[in-house]
Every structure is written in C-alpha cells, then in structure tokens.
Amino acid sequence: MKKANVLIVDDSRSALFAVKALLSPAGIRTVTASDALQGQEALKKEQFDLVITDVDMPGISGLEFCQWIKSNPETSHIPVVVLSSLDSDVDIENGFRVGADAYVPKRLANKELIPHIESVMNKCTFVKNKTILVVEDSKTIQMVTKQGLEDAGFNVELADDGQHALDIIDDVSPDLLLTDIKMPRVDGNELCRRLFKNDKYRFLPVVVMSSLGDKPMMRRLIREGVTAFIVKPFNVDLLVVTIEKLLSDHFQRMLEERERLVREQKLTVGSITSLINALEARDKYTSGHSQAVTRLSIAIGRELGFTDTETDRLQIAASLHDLGKIGVRDNVLLKPGKLTKDEFEHIKTHTVVVQDILKPLHDMEDVLIAASSHHERWDGTGYPNGLKGEEIPLVGRIIAVADVFDALTSDRPYRDGMPMEKAMNIISEGVGSHFCPTVGAAFFKYMKTLKKGNLS
Ligand SMILES: [Fe+2]
Secondary structure (H helix, E strand, C coil): CCCCEEEEECCCHHHHHHHHHHHHHHCCEEEEECCHHHHHHHHHHCCCCEEEECCCCCCCCHHHHHHHHHHCCCCCCCCEEEEECCCCHHHHHHHHHCCCCEEEEHHHHHHHHHHHHHHHHHHHHHHCCCEEEEECCCHHHHHHHHHHHHHCCCEEEEECCHHHHHHHHHHHCCCEEEEECCCCCCCHHHHHHHHHHCHHHCCCCEEEEECHHHHHHHHHHHHHCCCEEEECCCCHHHHHHHHHHHHHHHHHHHHHHHHHHHHHHHHHHHHHHHHHHHHHHCCCCCCCHHHHHHHHHHHHHHHCCCCHHHHHHHHHHHHCCCHHHHHCCHHHHCCCCCCCHHHHHHHHCHHHHHHHHHCCCCCCHHHHHHHCCCCCCCCCCCCCCCCCHHHCCHHHHHHHHHHHHHHHHCCECCECCCCHHHHHHHHHHHECCCECHHHHHHHHHHHHHHHHHHHC
C-alpha cells in the first residue's frame, strides 16, 4: 500500500488506539482527533490522503463532518471511510448519502478496514494521474483550467481547437476530454461527432464547457454520447469535483466489469470441469488424469516463475487438454490393445476438437491454442501442426511433460503404471527432442523438491 497520511476522528480513545494499531503495520502515518471540530482544524492545517471517522460523537456528528469534508472545495477530494458501531442498512445508506467512500462496521474493522482503505486509495490513485485533454481556443481559460486541474493532480494536455485535438489525440491518449463548443476550424460539436464515430473513442468520457443558453444543444449532445456539461463561467473547483466524479464512476464500472469477467470465468471453468468429468467417466483408466496433469503443470509453472494470472490460464488449459477426446469414438478411446494407423489418426483429432468445442467462449483463445498443442514436440515431429521449439506455446510444452509423466505412471488396461524413477528417465531422454529443455529442467527441479519433501 502507498504510504499514506490518515486522519482518524473518534471520541473513544480506545477506538482511536485500535485503529492506529491496525494501520501502523501497513506503514500508514496517522493523526488523531477526538471530535469533528478537532478534525476540521487538522484538515485546515495539514494534507491528508484519507479520513476515517466515527459517526456517533458529541457536537458535530461523523456524518455531518463527512458532509462538510465533501462540500468544502479544499477537502472534497479526500476519501472518507466511516467506521461505526451503527451498522443497519439505514445507517450505511445515510453514510453513503453524505458522500462517504466506504462504510465499515466497527465489529468488522479487524478484517475489513485495511482492504477498504486499499480499495478507496486505489480508486483515488486511479482517478488522479489521469490525462485530460482540454480543447479550448481562449488562452486565458486554457491557463486557468490547466492550473486548476494540475493542482488537483491530473496531467493536462492542451489543444487550441477541435482540429488540433484530433491531430494530437492518438499521441495524448487522454482519459477524459474537456472541450469548448465555439472554436475555429473544427468546433466542439463536430469534434464530439467525429470522436464518437471512432471505435477507439466511442466511450471516452467527454465534458463540454458551454453557456447557459445552449440547453437544446446540451440535450442533443448527451444523446450523442457527451457525459456531462459544465456551464461557463465556472469555478475550477467545481470542474475538478465533476471530473473526479466522472472518472470515479468510470472506475466503478471498470471494477464491476472485472468482477463480471471473473464470475463468468468461474462459471466457464465449472462447466469445463463437468465436461471433463463426463469424459473421464467413460474410461476408468484415465479418470483423474486431467486433475493430475493440472497439478503437475501448475507445479512446473511455479518453478518457471509463473504469475497468479499465468497460473490461472495454465490451470484451465491443463484441465481441458484432453477435452477433445469427447469426440473420439468409444471403440478407439477404450481399445485395450495397440491402435491401428487410422485409429491413431482419429485419436489425434482430439487436439483440434477441443478448439472447436470451446471456440464460442470469450477470452479463451490463448488457453485453447495452448491446450491443443500438448502433443507438439520440441523437434517439430508432433501434432496437430508440427510446431517446433518456441513456436509451441510455453503452456503447451508444460502440459506435454505433465501429460506424458502421468500417463507413464498410471495403470492402463494393457500395462501397470511405471515406477516414478523409470518414467523420469524416459522424460529425461526426451528432453531436447520430445520436450522443451527449460520445461524439462523445471520438471526435474520440482521432482527433486518433491522427493526431498517425501523423505523429510
Ligand atoms: Fe492428449
């Protein structure tokens, strides 16, 4: 967490002490105040990154204090976390109504306060450091706006009119555009129209500066995609608050979108697991194979320094690597003896079938390509595409090792599973021809730690 300066306001000394004790290990500097008046004084004297306030206090209540912070231009940007023993739905709603950024019941403080602070601070960091492209032909307004927005922590780029904005927008890559309407060459109307036609800028938040008489035009522009208006002459503090609010709503939508994707992915993985179980139920000898391959693949990925996200993708790819066998006929899949050439050709299709089955899923292309490459060989003699060396996705190369190792050590209808040592020798002989040397090394490193672990 970024080193922060936090003001804690509570009339209970023990509560102040407890919150301080929670925040200090996170490297947060804290200042305490025993009522809202003291809190207001502290805010006038010093810059704070966050305020944590109790609700029920003598004199000014925590909610009134929060409202004061949010309505005062000097402090409105400071996030407020309400920490209260009042935690009914109505209490929480009242907290948000006065502008609180988070509401944490005191009984949950131990567990929830730090995550809430992190989330509120991340949101603020997200909102700050954003680039705003100001499109305005008046040098005076350009100057005042630039100054005000920069003071509030935004990066500001200037354009003298709509044409100038269109010329530089790709380089500037703004997070929000603030534009005047009446300008030479390309005016604000035309600028908005051209931006909203462009896929890249269709969802760019746009704030239009206009005069009061422009109401019909405002309505039309909102319909076309403009996010908000600010009426001239405006005070820069109001502009800052408006922009912070828009970017923070945008952040909220992004968070919601991310949560939706995570939910969707969980659902997808759940459905895939059911499919795998259905597949493995056909053949008692391969039941549990996908799980074993997944476990070993993850271990190899860890040895290779995979991040959590990379491990998640590896996990999905490994668990569905043989899903395409759903399309393989029973008399071939379950045949106890050696396969004929045609039967082998038929079984080979499982690497491609998995892609066909799961093609409709969003955002899975890398996983499917990786899963379908688990029978490619380092020397280029594998299938389905005869890929060679690093042409084979790393995840596919990992699954290849885990797949062969599990197959060798598991029982089959026509033979018992091999001892681990023998299977490891076979993998070792295949490194450089069948298997990727880097993945092979990671596999042996993992197996060594596993053996050590077993002995101790
Ligand atoms: Fe396979």
